[in-house]
Amino acid sequence: MLEDKVVLVAEDSSTMRRIIVSIIRDHLGCQNILEAANGREALALIYSNPVDWVFCDWEMPDMTGHELLREVRGTPSMVDIPFIMITTRKDKESIVAAIQSGASSYIVKPFTPRIITEKVEALLDNQERRRADRVAASGTMAVQLTLKDGTEFAATLMDLSVVGCQVQVSREFSSQCSIYDRMSINLEDTLNYPEGFIETKGVLMRMQAYHNLLLRHDQVRAAFQFLPMEPEQRKQVIALVEALEKAKCQRNGSS
Structure with a gap:
């Protein structure tokens, strides 16, 4: 599904980061996965690598996932990169804030491999539809x-x-x-x-x-x-x- 993509996982919890990486590798077929423990590390990796997808925690030190999202969407070359926010926040205000800032999708912890797979499938389907002549x-x-x-x-x-x-x-x-x-x-x-x-x-x-x-x-x-x-x-x-x-x-x- 993401076999030929470069994926960045930004998550300050090493345990949660390993879980997300494992799901992306084993269920989505991606082998080229970059890891960051905070928003600033993630931003540096984005600027120095051809990142295709971002999976990002909201609450991180130095730079939060929400701040990283705004930085990414404020860069013209990264406006359309799929950016999936992963967080414990499930209130409507947080979801609206993420969408307004340009999140492609939103996953609430705890989650299963199936949830991540379905979110990615939905985004890939959307990309196919957007390729229709406009x-x-x-x-x-x-x-x-x-x-x-x-x-x-x-x-x-x-x-x-x-x-x-x-x-x-x-x-x-x-x-x-x-x-x-x-x-x-x-x-x-x-x-x-x-x-x-x-x-x-x-x-x-x-x-x-x-x-x-x-x-x-x-x-x-x-x-x-x-x-x-x-x-x-x-x-x-x-x-x-x-x-x-x-x-x-x-x-x-x-x-």
Whole structure:
């Protein structure tokens, strides 16, 4: 599963670190595993090695796992590295804080090898879905997100594919919902239907805060996988993707 990857395990407890390393080696097939006893050691290893995955404890000396996470997500080249937070904290506030800071997944101690395996499988599946062709939005395209309780959030489309989309939305959104929540996603499509929206539903797959100083800190990126659509809905989404592709080609041709 992770046979060709470089994995970093950051955990101040040597016993727990051995357990995590053993699971990654024996159940995920990874043989190239780096170890760190605190956040600063981990950060040094990340900067000096081509790390592909990070498994990190929250409570560590010198630099906590949460601080390490923010450092990693604040580095453009490491924005998309899978980062799994492992902790005894199971309160909603801690989970929300980790997600807002860019954690890819969250594991609460104690855990079993199966839990770690399932988390990694889910992230790998997400990576495959994200490889589906995506096209950037043209200009500012509105998206309306509606939670199950009726709460609405105005968002901006970042990119779109036939299987999902990525939007920019208020940071408050991340405290109102959780990964795998289902919601309505209405996409503005002024390219094909002036003043019209495409009504879809989707599953929230990941959220990530912005830490680049050039970007807005009051916003988060949210990625969705579309739920199965009616034929007409799917036709509309495909038409929008094609229109965005056409607009992209026109921009490239005029540049």
